[in-house]
Amino acid sequence: MAFRGNTGAARIARTGLLTAAALILSYIEGLLPPLTAVPGIKIGIANAVSLFAIACMGAGEAAAVHFLRIILAGIFAGRAVSFIYSLAGGAVCFAVMMLLRRSFGGKRLWILSVFGALAHNAGQMAAAVFIVGRAEILWYMPALVIAAIIAGSATGLLVQMIISRLGKGKIV
Amino acid sequence: MSREEYRDKKRQWPYIALFAAAAAVCALLMLSGRAAPERPRADIYVGGSLYKSVPLYGVSSPYEIELPGGVLLVEEGAVSMKRADCPDSLCVRQGRITAAGASIVCLPGGIYIVITGDEAGTDGISG
Numbered sequence: 205m206a207f208r209g210n211t212g213a214a215r216i217a218r219t220g221l222l223t224a225a226a227l228i229l230s231y232i233e234g235l236l237p238p239l240t241a242v243p244g245i246k247i248g249i250a251n252a253v254s255l256f257a258i259a260c261m262g263a264g265e266a267a268a269v270h271f272l273r274i275i276l277a278g279i280f281a282g283r284a285v286s287f288i289y290s291l292a293g294g295a296v297c298f299a300v301m302m303l304l305r306r307s308f309g310g311k312r313l314w315i316l317s318v319f320g321a322l323a324h325n326a327g328q329m330a331a332a333v334f335i336v337g338r339a340e341i342l343w344y345m346p347a348l349v350i351a352a353i354i355a356g357s358a359t360g361l362l363v364q365m366i367i368s369r370l371g372k373g374k375i376v
Numbered sequence: 377m378s379r380e381e382y383r384d385k386k387r388q389w390p391y392i393a394l395f396a397a398a399a400a401v402c403a404l405l406m407l408s409g410r411a412a413p414e415r416p417r418a419d420i421y422v423g424g425s426l427y428k429s430v431p432l433y434g435v436s437s438p439y440e441i442e443l444p445g446g447v448l449l450v451e452e453g454a455v456s457m458k459r460a461d462c463p464d465s466l467c468v469r470q471g472r473i474t475a476a477g478a479s480i481v482c483l484p485g486g487i488y489i490v491i492t493g494d495e496a497g498t499d500g501i502s503g
Contacts, residue, residue, distance in 0.1 A: 312384050337423065350399050
């Protein structure tokens with residue numbers, strides 16, 4: 205696959221390609237009706253691209269793909285408050301996944317994905333408590349934890365399948 | 377299957393167990409803490425400070441409250457967001473809440489509504 209290469213141009217192309225893919229996924233997900241009545245519960249399918257980048261690429265490229273998507277999706281959606289939640293969740297999620305990525309690879313990538321999803325919801329919840337100013341909204345946490353485990357496993361298993369289909373070690 | 381793959385496969389089980397246990401605890405938490413209150417009230421917070429507290433008993437006819445960012449419908453024993461200014465209107469889709477501790481959060485509007493039980497009523501039952 206012509207996806208390898210470590211020149212500056214190859215990296216820029218790769219980052220741009222993955223960011224575009226993530227933006228499309230996040231846009232399509234945004235068109236779907238909310239899954240549940242509880243706010244903040246969604247599949248987060250665009251995070252599959254971030255997970256792929258974290259699993260297969262260097263830290264800098266992974267950070268670029270992850271944060272560029274969050275920032276651009278925030279600009280396209282044009283909602284400042286939602287953007288704060290996305291960025292808070294995204295930053296915590298990225299930090300946790302980068303810390304744990306050496307421990308959970310291959311057939312265990314879905315575990316990394318679940319930890320990322322849990323971290324994402326924790327970061328979002330922290331921002332929500334700060335903005336709404338009420339600790340009681342932490343009662344949403346149990347629902348968010350269950351959702352993170354389901355959504356995280358799903359996106360994680362998806363990325364595992366993609367990586368094994370593309371061929372291990374031949375991707376980047 | 378290579379030895380590494382086999383080892384990886386086995387090493388998933390602790391995490392499967394961990395996530396299943398966490399989900400079970402969360403499900404229990406969601407089911408509990410919903411004890412029916414006596415004489416409930418709805419506390420409405422906007423931007424973190426108490427905006428209004430309305431009784432949910434003796435409501436003979438439903439009425440609406442204009443909030444910055446939405447409209448709240450108050451009925452006997454229940455509240456619901458009738459309209460919200462945010463695009464996704466998740467709080468409207470949530471519908472009516474009735475139980476003590478149940479809450480509606482409208483993140484874009486910074487609105488937080490929680491149903492609280494009347495202390496005296498609870499004492500009347502437990503005492």
